[in-house]
Amino acid sequence: MSTFDPRKDPRGRTSNAGSFSERTHSDPETTLGAPEDWPAIGSETLDWESRYAEPSALERYGPHPQTYTAAVPPLISGRALRLSPQTAALARAAENELIRFDASLNDEMTGFAPLLLRSEAAASSQIEHLSASARAILTAEIGDTSKRNATEIVGNTRAMQSALALADELTPGSVRKMHEVLMGGTNHAPGDWRTEPVWIGTSARSPVGAAFVAPRFERVPALMDDVMKFARRDDLPVLSQVAIAHAQFETIHPFTDGNGRTGRALVQSMLRGKDITRSVTVPVSAGLLTDVNAYHDALTAYRAGNVEPIVEQMAVASDDAIRNARTLVGQIRETTTGWREQAKPRTGSQLEKILDYAARQPVFTAATASADLGIGTTNIYPHLRKLAELGILKQKSEYKIGQVWRSDDVLAALDQFVDRAGRRRS
Template identity: 55%
Template sequence: MDKTRPSAGRSWPATEAEHEVWVSKSATWGVQATVAVPREINYTSSIPPFIAERELRLSSASAAMAEEASNELIRFDESLNGEIAPFAPLLLRSEAAASSRIENLTASARAVLTAELANRSGGNAARKNAEIIVANTRAMQAALDLSDDLTSHSVLGMHRELMTGDAHHQGGSWREEAVWIGTSSLSPVGALFVAPNFRRVPRLVDDLMIFARRGDLPRLAQTAVAHAQFETIHPFTDGNGRTGRALMQAMMRAKQLTHNVTVPVSAGLLANTNGYHQALMQYREGDIDTIVTLTAESSFLAITNAKELVIDIRGIQASWREQIKARADSGVWALLDLLARQPVVTADSAAQTLGLNPTNIYRLLNQLEQNGVLKKKPEYRSSVFWRSDEILAALDRFAERSGRRG
């Protein structure tokens, strides 16, 4: 009998455990010893349940909250139906940045948007963080692009985009070693949580994705539980949290909770990261209500925060229209539309996006600089970068609000 199958009679099975042996190398002849010998240490790893066919038996309170949050997500998405162009990329980047911030990876909006264009690696810690957040944005976009294909293959694709350029971790491959959370990086002994043996990972992820594709479950609750299960499987050596939150976005798109934009739910989770980690631990003990309730609460917070960002961007665009005097057919209006969604540009990137001659784009950029819409500065010791400090400040205010409890 497969002991990883859930036993009957429990609404949701708790994670079980199995004994493992960790083989470490330690010096045995004093503190200056250079000779090391293997040492075997006993520990336990997790055995997550299979969930593909399980029902979600929620408390009435958490079920009602999840349903209300689902309706709010749909309404917010629909409210932007006619204004997708500026808000879809800004909200996508905001979600990627918030998801990264949960892992203590922070950078300003200016740093992230500059890193998108620079296409370079290295530099100080802030620049490296910005490059990691750019990779997370790619993973989020890959998740949305793959939302019609909720399979193990799509999860690997998300992770591959996330880990591009990482010299220490293989992107797009299941782990082949033990991973754990807490206490020590030297061994899993005494860890807060030890993920399942790597040999279990492929089958567990296949089972999870069957659960994710089901159409007979309450959608936001299904998304929350799938995320908790993914984090319990921990299928990669690094990037599990960011990939798992990208999977949440893919599921929300697949379940039609969102259609036009990415609602930055990770920005809601940031308001209570301790509660988020605790909810994952409670899930492993057989409690699904906590993670479902927290995901619903985070959705409400994310929508409130995103609405404020939308108001900020609309106000900035309105002030631009008052500042700029140009013919209705002037290319400056197309450039302003671009800046609302891409507030850091180079002359080449703007010309290419708008299909304009580079000579003409310099004229338009200089016009906006003279009107106070743009500032310019050489970055990365190469190109001149043009930026809208107003849009960047609005994005930074969004990030600051994300870190506060509602």
């Protein structure tokens, strides 16, 4: 059994922060100390003005004036990060496990990357109480927009893809692009900073008495500039930096809607941009989904000036996500091995290409497969019929898009992944 060395990453390099990076990291002694050194958010009292031009009778005759307390987050871009030795070691260990998992799939990236990306998007959406079956989500991907939740989750998948594409930027502009992709087609100002209050509480009518009110919208641009400067720093242990940038983003709540999903897309963008994940999207949101209450409690603790819980939650979520993803990968490998034993495709043949395609795209039409694989439709149908006869694929008519082909084995594995993520650890 190997002994874990928190100063050595799985790719054989030794770094002070325990992360895989060619950049220079700070000495770990500068990152250890009392967690209470991180500042709590401040507050300011603001007058509440109804969004309607004319007040209602209730507003005219109710208590006047009405005020509410909004958060004033501290600026963090140049702040020292002090963690207890235990939390720092936990984060380094989780960071190294993320690197190991990513490296272990490098040769199979083409097959597993799309499935893990969709799994992350589905889990992130479920944290916001948006759920749909894998079949509904993948059917929405190819044009069936009849199921609202599935369509919104597809938007989240595209936002994750955008986050990975923008991983080298980590700017306010890249965050706005992620949100634009996520919320495109909605009335929630896709890609624009909010110009109104947002809050967490039981009343949708006003922020008066809300549990948490995000900073007034005039503060958002400067706060987002600051948190993205923090995200671009290269002198911090990466997973801890990711956790804190995420918590600060969620505290700012820069958009009218979609903040949670955009904030978790930012997590993936930072992991990719800082070389923790090079090949696949590790579904960290699936780990957070395992105990959503603890995740929300950690965000609350961060706002009170304690960074330890959110760093610990990100580390534990990463570990849970890796375990869950390994199970999914094992199921897909077993399924595809069985397919090959049944179908007996020749190496490099069209049949082999279609089998690989069905594993990573388990709902498709003949036209989409033909276009993606470069196989003529007249040539693809005999292969699809053969796979249907073998029970590998099923054919069904779907609303709006006609005949689709699907792999129920892969769809079941994806649904089981989300189900496992939704169970709290005992």
